[in-house]
Amino acid sequence: MKQMWAPWRLEYILGPKPDACVFCLPAHTEEDAERLVLFRGRHSFVIMNKFPYASGHLMVCPYRHVMHLADLERDEAHEIMDLLQICTKILARRYACEGINVGMNQGEAAGAGIREHLHFHLVPRWTGDCSFMAILDDVHVMPESLQSAYTELKDCFRDVPAITLSGRTI
DSSP, X not given: OOOOOOTHHHHHHHSOOOSSOTTOOOSSXXXXXXXXXXXXXXXXXXXXXXXXXXXXXXXXEXXXXXXOGXXXXXXXXXXXXXXXXXXXXXXXXXXXXXXXXXXXXXXXXXXXXXXXXXXXXXXXXXXXXXXXXXXXXXXXXXXXXXXXXXXHHHHHTTTGGGOEETTEEO
């Protein structure tokens, strides 16, 4: 058996698990940098995955604690889609990725690690992005630290409120 060094995972494995939902944000923004929150909209927000599959792994979540896609209200669903579109543009520009996996896992059987609070994943991808790593089970290569990625991506979201999609300004 071969081993790969992935030090950022140890904090998750050994660390205390929160009692509260990690996607239920406080109204104040004092913890945003620690929580890796990149952007707050009216109904939803963009956050980095603390234990990512690839550099630039983002998530878009509604503020409201809902489990099912069908439970989203119209304004929430529209803003989430707007933010997904904005995130794809930012990821393409920042990482020069050739593709992006965008999706959600609704329910534990579908692979949702946190099934109680709906969230969408965006994972930048490149042809052969893991090279030989793709043949190894559950191995991910991270070429940058979370903090440097957060700093760079936070700058990318500074102009988001001015962006208009689908005739709506966020």
